[in-house]
Amino acid sequence: MAGDQKAKAKMEQAKGKAKAAAGRAVGNERMAAEGQAEKSKGDARQAKEKTKDVFKH
Incomplete structure (x- = not known):
């Protein structure tokens, strides 16, 4: 499950970065x-997953 969330975070970051660049x-x-907001959402998801990993071990 965590792997899916990490992949989703990376996908959101990449998609947001591309959308922001295209918009500019x-x-x-x-x-x-919108692209910047999407990238930020991916950044937040990634931070959440990293925090979960820290407390898991």
């Missing part, structure tokens, strides 16, 4: 903001 490239501020 075409001058679409909304798309850039």
Whole structure:
């Protein structure tokens, strides 16, 4: 289960980063903001998983 969440976090980070870059490239501020929000969501999920791992061991 934790592996799935870690993979999901990485996917969200990559997708968000790409979406933000695409938004900036075409001058679409909304798309850039959505991409940044998605990346932040992935960062938060990754931090949660790392915290769980610390307390697991």
